[in-house]
Each structure stands twice: as C-alpha cells, then as structure tokens.
Amino acid sequence: MNRRIPLFSPKFDHKEIDAAKDALKSHFWASGAGVGRVSEFEQRFKKFTGCDECVAVNNGTDALHLALNILDIKKKEVLVPSLTFVTTVHSILYNEGIPVFVDVEPGTLCMDPNDLENKITSHTKAVIPVHFGGLPCNMARITKISKENSIHVAEDAAHACGSKYEGKMIGNISELTSFSFHPVKNLAMPKGGAITISSRNSKNMRKRLNSLRWCGIDKRQNSFYDVTSLGYNHYMDEISAAIGIEQLKKISKLNATRLEIAKRYHSDLNVSEKMPLSKGCSYHLYWIRVKNRKKVMKELRSHGIETGSHYRPVHSMAYYNVKIKLPVTDNIAKEVITLPMHANLKKDDVDFIIKTVNSLV
Numbered sequence: 176m177n178r179r180i181p182l183f184s185p186k187f188d189h190k191e192i193d194a195a196k197d198a199l200k201s202h203f204w205a206s207g208a209g210v211g212r213v214s215e216f217e218q219r220f221k222k223f224t225g226c227d228e229c230v231a232v233n234n235g236t237d238a239l240h241l242a243l244n245i246l247d248i249k250k251k252e253v254l255v256p257s258l259t260f261v262t263t264v265h266s267i268l269y270n271e272g273i274p275v276f277v278d279v280e281p282g283t284l285c286m287d288p289n290d291l292e293n294k295i296t297s298h299t300k301a302v303i304p305v306h307f308g309g310l311p312c313n314m315a316r317i318t319k320i321s322k323e324n325s326i327h328v329a330e331d332a333a334h335a336c337g338s339k340y341e342g343k344m345i346g347n348i349s350e351l352t353s354f355s356f357h358p359v360k361n362l363a364m365p366k367g368g369a370i371t372i373s374s375r376n377s378k379n380m381r382k383r384l385n386s387l388r389w390c391g392i393d394k395r396q397n398s399f400y401d402v403t404s405l406g407y408n409h410y411m412d413e414i415s416a417a418i419g420i421e422q423l424k425k426i427s428k429l430n431a432t433r434l435e436i437a438k439r440y441h442s443d444l445n446v447s448e449k450m451p452l453s454k455g456c457s458y459h460l461y462w463i464r465v466k467n468r469k470k471v472m473k474e475l476r477s478h479g480i481e482t483g484s485h486y487r488p489v490h491s492m493a494y495y496n497v498k499i500k501l502p503v504t505d506n507i508a509k510e511v512i513t514l515p516m517h518a519n520l521k522k523d524d525v526d527f528i529i530k531t532v533n534s535l536v
C-alpha cells in the first residue's frame with residue numbers, strides 16, 4: 176500500500192464524536208444569542224488564554240472582520256504582513272481600511288518591527304501581527320511601537336492557539352486577538368473562530384461584538400429586540416462548539432506532540448534555513464526554505480508526502496496587485512515549504528519525511 180502523509184489532519188477520538196452526537200440529539204444546533212455550548216466554549220477559552228472576555232464566531236476570518244470593525248479603521252491605514260492567509264488583509268478591506276504591507280524577518284517569518292516602525296504615518300490606526308506558524312511575533316517591540324504611536328494592536332493568532340510569548344498566553348497580550356478553529360488548526364472544529372479581549376474596555380467591547388456577530392441585534396427582551404448596527408451573521412454553531420470544548424481539553428497535549436515533531440525536524444533536517452525551535456510555539460506549521468522548491472515538492476508528493484507553500488504574498492495576488500518591494504517576503508515566497516505537522520503523525524512518518532527531505536536537499 177502506498178504511503179500518504181497529509182499536511183494537516185485533525186486528531187480526535189470518541190469524546191468529540193460523542194459530544195457532536197449529543198449536540199445533534201439536543202435539537203439545539205445554533206443560536207445567535209450565544210448560549211449553550213457556545214457560551215461554555217467561550218468561558219473555557221477565556222480561562223485557557225487568561226483574557227478578560229471571549230466572543231466565539233464562525234471562523235477566523237469573521238473574528239478578524241469584527242475585531243477590526245470595532246476599531247473603526249475606515250479610510251485609515253492598517254499595517255499587516257503580506258506573508259499571511261489572504262483574509263488577514265481582506266478583513267481590512269471589509270472594514271474600508273487601507274492595508275499597508277510590512278516585511279517579515281527572515282529567521283521567524285513574523286512581522287519585522289523595524290519595517291513596521293518605518294511605515295507608520297499620521298493615518299495609521301492599527302497593526303495586525305500574524306504569529307507565523309504559531310511562533311509569536313516580537314510583541315515587546317510591536318507593543319512598544321504601537322503605544323508610542325497610539326495605534327491599536329489586533330493580533331492574528333489563527334496559527335497560535337496555545338502559543339506563549341515570554342510566559343504569557345497569546346490571546347492575553349493585546350487589546351484584541353483573533354483565533355481560527357478551522358479543521359486544519361491546532362484546535363479543530365468544523366467551523367469556528369474567536370476574539371479574545373484584554374482591555375480596560377473589555378465588557379463594552381464584548382457587548383458590541385456580541386451584537387455584531389448576530390446581525391446587529393441588541394436590547395433583547397425575550398423575543399423582542401432592536402437592531403442598532405449593520406451586524407453580520409457570524410456566530411458559532413453548537414456542534415462546532417461541542418467539538419471545540421473536547422479539543423480544548425486536550426490542546427496542551429496536542430501541542431506537546433507538535434513540539435516533539437518540531438524538535439525532530441529542527442535537529443534532523445539537513446536544511447540550513449528552517450523554523451526555529453521555541454517552547455512557546457504552537458507549531459501549527461513547520462517551514463523550511465530551499466532553493467529548488469518545485470523539484471523538492473514534486474519529489475515529496477511522489478513519495479506520498481503532502482506539502483504546502485505558505486504563502487504566496489497577498490500583495491502579489493491578482494486582486495491586490497500592489498507594486499511594493501518587500502525583499503524578505505518576496506524571497507521567502509519562492510523558497511518556503513511547509514511540511515506535514517499534526518498530532519496524527521507517527522514516529523515512522525516523521526522518520527520517513529526527514530529521510531526523504533534530506534535525500535533531496
């Protein structure tokens with residue numbers, strides 16, 4: 176039988192299956208009011224990250240969309256890496272803001288604080304650090320620069336569920352942090368995302384986000400309500416929340432397995448440029464950089480090893496097509512390969528991946 180090693184794969188057992196069955200059997204599958212399992216997930220995620228408030232939504236894109244919505248970025252500049260999933264940047268446009276692309280650091284693929292500082296203008300309203308692959312950005316410098324320039328920080332932690340920066344959980348550092356619980360993510364649901372809030376204004380922000388995720392519905396009294404904003408249909412469903420609660424109970428264990436795999440990749444791959452090793456990283460991805468990417472990816476595919484090329488820079492996509500020089504991003508985009516990374520990988524799979532990559536580079 177031919178070996179096939181997927182790039183991503185959610186790990187689950189009878190706990191998630193039973194929880195999903197119970198949710199289905201309850202006949203209560205979804206509610207914009209965010210009660211039931213959605214509310215339980217929010218409470219648990221709040222405790223996990225240590226944030227003040229947590230608002231569960233339908234996916235990571237919705238989380239970014241709503242987080243930026245309450246920052247009111249219309250006609251304002253928002254600093255964002257180009258080396259990210261496209262909806263990090265779409266979320267700025269959804270809110271009528273202006274994306275300004277920032278380069279990344281070659282060793283981490285996270286936002287370069289020097290380039291960030293250079294690109295701040297009087298029109299800058301916010302910055303979106305993306306914790307690439309789960310490796311936290313240099314939040315000490317990003318926070319300092321943001322404070323000095325009075326700009327908001329809205330982290331994109333789609334990759335970083337369970338990551339820690341200098342001992343502090345991601346989700347409890349900046350005012351707003353967005354998470355994705357897409358099935359490929361460390362904490363997997365059929366569909367899901369969350370915004371964590373850590374601010375003096377947390378309660379009020381939560382109230383606004385609760386309304387925005389449910390079509391602008393507000394001032395609800397039994398079945399009567401008002402609509403006070405142009406909200407969206409962005410709330411999480413109960414089946415996803417049920418699965419998410421079980422995933423959250425084991426996230427530390429799942430992430431520990433990822434860390435062990437990262438240790439193997441880091442020590443045994445004969446590649447000079449690769450993702451650094453860090454205990455605080457959730458290792459959603461593990462990346463290497465090679466000169467002969469096309470050939471390596473093709474060969475790995477022929478051995479049944481699925482790989483990714485995270486990411487083609489957003490500024491180069493046809494819809495954006497921004498003529499800007501981001502030297503590190505542009506270089507990395509030609510060389511980066513992401514290797515299989517998930518808690519279903521067996522030692523034998525990791526051995527095989529390492530042996531095969533080493534034979535090609």
Ligand SMILES: Cc1ncc(COP(=O)(O)O)c(C=O)c1O
Nearest residue numbers: 234235236260263333355356357
């Ligand atoms: C960095 C980043 N931001 C945002 C998202 C969007 O998350 P979702 O797919 O849950 O909408 C993703 C998804 O892959 C991502 O990788």
